Amino acid sequence: MFATVNPATGEKVREFPEIPPSELIGILAKMETDQLAWSKKAPEERVVPVRKLAGNLLAQRDSLARTITLEMGKPLQQAQAEIEKCAWVCEYYAEHAVELLKNSELEAGDGRAAYLRTEPLGVILNIMPWNFPFWQLFRAAIPAVSAGNGILLKHASNTPQCGLSIEALFQDAGFPLHLLRNVMVNEEDLRFAFVHAAVQGITLTGSTEAGRTVAASAGAQLKKTVLELGGSDPYLILEDADLDQAAEACVASRMINSGQSCIAAKRFIVVGDAKRHESFVGRIVERIQAYPMSDPVDPGARLGPLARPNLRDKLHEQVEDSRAAGAELRLGGEVPKRPGNWYPATVLDGIKPGMPAFDQELFGPVAAIARVPDEATAIEWANASNYGLGGALFTADIKRAHELAAQLAVGSVAINDFVKSDPRQPFGGIRESGYGRELGPQGIYEFSNRKTVVYPED
Secondary structure, three states: EEEEEOOOOEEEEEOOOOOOHHHHHHHHHHHHHHHHHHOOOOHHHHHHHHHHHHHHHHHOHHHHHHHHHHHHHHOHHHHHHHHHHHHHHHHHHHHHHHHHHEEEEEEEEOOOEEEEEEOOEEEEEEEOOOOOHHHHHHHHHHHHHOOOOOEEEOOOOOOHHHHHHHHHHHHHHOOOOOOOEEEOOOOOOHHHHHHHOOEEEEEEEOOOOHHHHHHHHHHHHOOOOEEEEEOOOEEEOOOOOHHHHHHHHHHHHHHHHOOOOOEEEEEEEEEOHHHHHHHHHHHHHHHHHOOOOOOOOOOOEEEEEOOHHHHHHHHHHHHHHHHOOOOEEEEEEOOOOOOOOOOOEEEEEEOOOOOOOHHOOOOOOOOEEEEEHHHHHHHHHHHHOOOOOEEEOOOOOHHHHHHHOOOOOOEEEEEEOOOOOOOOOOOOHHHEEEEEOOOHHHHHHEEEEEEEEEOOOO
């Protein structure tokens, strides 16, 4: 069922009917036609609506942000920032796609020359999550359409109006009517898209289990996939780190989107003695206390509700199980008695391997802190995870930070800052955090045929 349910109150606002497989197949037939025509346009033509889309996003920022806040509870200022970031990715590819899609020369020899050209694959199925309902789609779709592909959007069931808004934005910007279509279809019927000849790639942002399912289904059809899955990002605070700087970055990362971010700081690993550790914990608690639960439509809100009640319940269970295993609750950790999916800013100290707060992804406003005696143990614990999305290092020794960054089993490392996705830089993970890259120059090639052409020189 696709429905808008206000996470702050639990009130069901609106329901949307699912479409039958026959309608999905009809939509795909129209998409195949429009994508083929789109693919024949020069890159210079394709970036025109991309650039217009950026302007439309900024013009409609406030109304689009309110839709995000209504459907998944993101604090309004953060929702506005999400829309602005979507405009940024449009501007990046509008500026750079033409150059990125030019043929590049290759070596050949023996009287022959060669070049590499970039061609689109077809329609790309985008299975998108609720936590960044606009940004996750835009960072995958904009490079893909710039390369000449079409987008079949299957959005999360709790953000249906975000999906409808995205479809309308693309149409209003001047893209072909059926180049991006939003479909409300259940997971079982989505299999018709996997096997359809027009669909030549699938990208998913979601859980590791969802990634396994999508990879298996796509693999059976030999179709390209990009998976951006969960994370349990380690943030290493070394003995010479500026504790105030580290605490500011750790809390900012942990609390963005009320803690519901795959690249949020999840495990704070502090190197040093008990006194230094306690000093860092105190800084974390002090800063996280500045995130009271607030109505997400309040312009000053910093911590809204979680998106669904089952997510809140799972998070609380992980906190309780971690406490039972020996973690110390330093702040929060109690489910408030009020309507909606609320959970307070929470701090767990003394986490270790074997605890849910260490081994699993905590998708909510819970900071989990560990103490280790040395850098070697910090790296060992950082990598003692099935995930591999991002991580951060805090130290005064930048040269040493580069050495340690090479030892972290992740897709992105930030030094003296927190990990962020950026349109200019490839983004993605390894291990159970997925594979493939979005954004940056590499993002435009993920769903492209990189064709080698060899020919005799004159």
